[in-house]
Amino acid sequence: PSARNRCRWPVCFWLLPGAETGELSGVILAGGKSRRLGRDKSHLTLGGETLVARAVRTLSALSDDVVVVANTLELNGNLAARLTGDVIAGGGALSGLHAGLAAARHEFALVVACDMPFLNLALLRHIASLAPGHDAVVPHWQGEFEPLHAVYSRQCITVIEPVLRRGGGRIFELYAAIHVRYLEPEEIARFDPEGLSFFNINSPEDWERAQAIAAREG
Numbered sequence: 001p002s003a004r005n006r007c008r009w010p011v012c013f014w015l016l017p018g019a020e021t022g023e024l025s026g027v028i029l030a031g032g033k034s035r036r037l038g039r040d041k042s043h044l045t046l047g048g049e050t051l052v053a054r055a056v057r058t059l060s061a062l063s064d065d066v067v068v069v070a071n072t073l074e075l076n077g078n079l080a081a082r083l084t085g086d087v088i089a090g091g092g093a094l095s096g097l098h099a100g101l102a103a104a105r106h107e108f109a110l111v112v113a114c115d116m117p118f119l120n121l122a123l124l125r126h127i128a129s130l131a132p133g134h135d136a137v138v139p140h141w142q143g144e145f146e147p148l149h150a151v152y153s154r155q156c157i158t159v160i161e162p163v164l165r166r167g168g169g170r171i172f173e174l175y176a177a178i179h180v181r182y183l184e185p186e187e188i189a190r191f192d193p194e195g196l197s198f199f200n201i202n203s204p205e206d207w208e209r210a211q212a213i214a215a216r217e218g
Helices: 053-060 095-101 121-129 156-167 171-177 183-191 206-217
Strands: 024-029 066-069 083-086 106-113 138-143 149-153 182-183
Touching: 024 053, 024 095, 024 138, 053 066, 053 106, 066 095, 083 095, 095 106, 095 156, 095 171, 106 121, 121 138, 121 149, 138 171, 138 183, 149 156, 156 171
Parallel strands: 024 066, 024 106, 066 083, 138 182
Antiparallel strands: 106 149, 138 149
16 A cells, blocks of 8 residues: 555654653544444453453553543443543544544554454554654555554544544545555564454454454463
């Protein structure tokens, strides 16, 4: 994929010496309908933790500002995260991305879906390190973009809002209007050869596989 198109709005970036410096927010999208699975993903428990708790724990290792975007979820008081809901509803994941960026306290936000139980800290840290100078850093794995395992600048809010007000859209459709740094499979494989970071739970079969992977990893 090409990243020739740059954002039309002026963006001020600074160098991130490391994600743990607190210059990165973490955003977890937990508002999916879970129609195929038949139950709320956010309450599924894997390895003794809910999927939301697993994601919060991982992102908290990289950021001092973690936000969970959900319109119905209640957070356990022990989770180191803030809860927010959609600002412009009806746009699915794009509404969630917008709400998360609007709530983020830092210029860049690492955005993940709550149903990705095998996030890889080394890969996330690498993605975060590439953020300066870009509006987004997006993995490209097995022929697909991974828009919910990516870093976005808060400057993207300016691009997202008109799309939502026109009735929504898909996140990857924004990429033609912003400056994106893509990660190709060869680069990703240095940190996550199997691509388990991008495994998400959409069906009962996926949930069974997740339990098997978790048991294998101990």
